[in-house]
Amino acid sequence: MVKKIARILIISVFAISLLGFSQPPMPPKSGEIVRVAIARGKPSVMLVIKGPFSIYSLGTNELLSEYKGLGNSAVTPTNFGIQIGPYIYLKVFGIKIMPKRDAAIYIDKRRFRGQVDIIRQQDKTLLVVNHIDVENYIRGVLYHEVSHKWPLEAIKAQAVAARTYALYQKKGSEKNDYDLTNDIYSQVYGGQTSEKYRTNKAVSQTLGEYLTYNAEIFPTYFHANCAGHTEDAAKLWNIDLPPLKGKPCDFCAKSPHSKWKINLRLADIQVKLIKSGREIGLIKEIHVLERNNSGRVDKLEIIDRRGSKIYISGKDFRMVVGPNIIKSTNFNVIMRGYYVDFEGKGWGHGVGLCQWGAKSMSECGFKYDEILKYYYPGSEITK
Ligand SMILES: [Zn+2]
Incomplete structure (x- = not known):
């Protein structure tokens, strides 16, 4: 009996959702998109969508359903695919949720901009990936890296380093399900919930800027406090690159964590x-x-x-x-x-930009490009 009701529900949800929606709207294409894993290995996530949205099959891009909004609903993996709340049964293993007209997507109470994919993994857990313009991604990262009350030039230097790091990570991960994670192993990313006025200002004032060495993008590592000398990346990860060779830093000795x-x-x-x-x-x-x-x-x-x-x-x-x-x-x-x-x-691995040093440099009057050239010698800002 339960199975029969479930089958009727599946059929009716599909029938309702496909009526009258033949042309799926195109996903946004502006700028450089990065894919951030915002939940991994989870038995379920809580989803709220304030505003209209569409659900597509991830593999075939087929429109599955459209809704005017969604109240607090548990998303769980099933034997056949993915279930959203008590009534929506989807017989696919990956879905793409596309918000319309700036509808807000909340995953586990954090607000995310852009497209969200939910993938049922083979071990019956969920992987949730946010596809987001790199500029919006950086907006959700900066608050977790530096205080939004810091001098603007220091936040701008961090914005360029974080953007470069994300674009570098993207380059090597085309075949993976995502480019970045949202934890300390990539960069902590809190979505739109983490955006602040001054960190957003630092992003817009450095729009599209990233660092290169010999015209090549490189991994712009950063850390909290180097305590006097930054570290050679070759000592940690076999990366032998002039901007990451380590250098004296006279700027962080009096800061916290020294x-x-x-x-x-x-x-x-x-x-x-x-x-x-x-x-x-x-x-x-x-x-x-x-x-x-x-x-x-x-x-x-x-x-x-x-x-x-x-x-x-x-x-x-x-x-x-x-x-x-x-x-x-x-x-x-x-x-x-x-x-x-x-x-x-000091605090951190010590490679690349020293965040407390950058703060102190900006207080001494240095601009963000001077700070970046100091901590990544030989690098250029590219747009
Ligand atoms: Zn330092």
Whole structure:
């Protein structure tokens, strides 16, 4: 009986939706579009659409239905496709939601501009991808990277770096379902909900500008605070490029995060090392064996109470313990029995633009293009 009702519902939704809608409206084509994964591996998402919208099949681009709006509805994967709320059953594994006349799409209470795809993955979870003009994408990113109260020239420098980074990521991901994620592994993206007046102003004042080196776009990494010297990208990711070689920075020493200290239990570090696949007993000693010329730790030696040793890079150690616990790889180690102190400088991987340095440069009167050329030496602004 339930199955029969479901079948009738599927048929009726299709029949109603296809009546009188033969010409699907064209998706917007202005500017450079990036695809941002705004939810991954989710059993369901909450969807609200304030205003009219159309739903297309992602594979065939066929119009499935049109609606005047949608109240708070759970989107869930089904055996046959995707279900929206209690009544809309779609027998396709990927849908494209196109808002009309500036209708607002909310996914899990965050507002997104542009097209939203919902894909039912093979493991019966949902992948949600926002297709958005790169300018609008940057508008949703900046607030998460820098304070909107910072000097405008510093925000503009960040806007150009963030735009360049997004366009660079897009270049290598044509075959993937998306170009960027919305977390710290790409750039944190909060959609239209994260837009602020001054960050939007920085985007419009640098419209379409990105950085190149030798006429080629490159990954414009950035971080919070370098604490005196930016890092060579070659030390972290095998990227050997003059604008990312690292250089002294005299601008961030007095800012927040220039110094940090944390006391950790050796047993907790041991558990994390074991979880990462390394074999180590109760830790007795942690030694810095090598530092690179920016002062950051290249290699650590960790000795347990039976005398066994492991070696680990500073970068891997930071990731294993937690990048927001060990805020940078520029640290000293002080053993304290069953505990250890890490006293460090700076926050982040240290490559490329130093955000607190950029803020301080703009307070000294430097313009955004001068800030970018300082942190990415040899680069050019291209439009
Ligand atoms: Zn700095």
